[in-house]
Amino acid sequence: MNDNEWGTLYLVPTPIGNLGDMTYRSVRILGEVDAIAAEDTRHTGILLKHFDIKKPLISYHEHNKEEKGAYIIGLLLEGQSVACVSDAGMPAISDPGADLVTKAIEEGITVVPLPGANAALTALIASGLDTKSFTFAGFLPKRGKHRVEELQRLSQVMGTLLFYEAPHRLQEVLQDMYEAFGNRSIVVARELTKKFETFVRTDLESLVKDLEQLTYKGEFVLIVGGADTVESDTSEVLDEPVSYEEAVQKRFNVSRRDVYNIVER
Known part of the structure; x- marks a missing residue:
């Protein structure tokens, strides 16, 4: 050998x-x-x-x-x-x-x-979410505080997020995800390659509002849309007439002085 x-x-x-x-x-x-x-x-x-x-x-x-x-x-x-x-x-x-x-x-x-x-990649390719760019996060921390901190960090990551999770923690993890990520697409893959293999393709808001739609038994993979899938809220810019400089300042969160310096060039 x-x-x-x-x-x-x-x-x-x-x-x-x-x-x-x-x-x-x-x-x-x-x-x-x-x-x-x-x-x-x-x-x-x-x-x-x-x-x-x-x-x-x-x-x-x-x-x-x-x-x-x-x-x-x-x-x-x-x-x-x-x-x-x-x-x-x-x-x-x-x-x-x-x-x-x-x-x-x-x-x-x-x-x-x-x-x-591999469970994560097996779930990803059948998820319907982006497969070009993804991050494998594995199991989240068991403790709520540490889990929330990790989810907040991951909320800025571009590309699809892949998680493993145990059935007895799944409900609280989904709620923490919704609070950290907002409403994003999610696919819950259960019992992959086994007799009771299931895919639930939905969004975090719908899932958190109806947690009973899942069966909390077996092995789970969670596939969640990345930060680049969340549409920016432009209502603040569009609801009232503003100058071009003010719109740029609000959209990109930069100082008014920086905006004027760029525009004057």
Whole structure:
């Protein structure tokens, strides 16, 4: 697998719901490595059993990543190859695998990523919102104050915003989004690739006024229009006759002196 004396760290994506999305290459690599680092060994064990793969599993998650990360790096430096998997989707995306990748690179260990399923991009391409420019924000902070601060920061970001969210926090997150963003287009994608996959395409105001239109079970991806989708309020300029200089001052929020200096040029 690797020409040098050290092992290789493989980043192997797993299905986000449908086992049919597992790639041939991912199955082959999992069958060839010396060990597999997994968030939940029981969950990954079910996947491995389905594909008849028998390999040692290493529990590697957010709460033990320092200790187990050092152990995994040790195996790689000894020449063993390790596959890192997430419970679902791409490892290292909102996932402790990112720390393992950083440590491996620092040690000069070869890191090989495999392509595969990703919930955020799967939701984005079916959302109907802008796919040319987007920002992946992952999971928002759990605490209300920190979440509001993060949403206020993101409210200025151009391009579509992608979020992951847990069902038990979804209602309060949607309300916080409406307060921070105002009314924007939103697509709520639920249970992607699974039997009860659903897309709710609406706007934040309509959603907040009728939160019961959602089913609060399963895995969620939220796709929200960016700051560039919000129309500027020009009513202040249009409702009463004003000079050209005053209109420019109000529209672009600059001082009257700056406006006159520009116009005089």
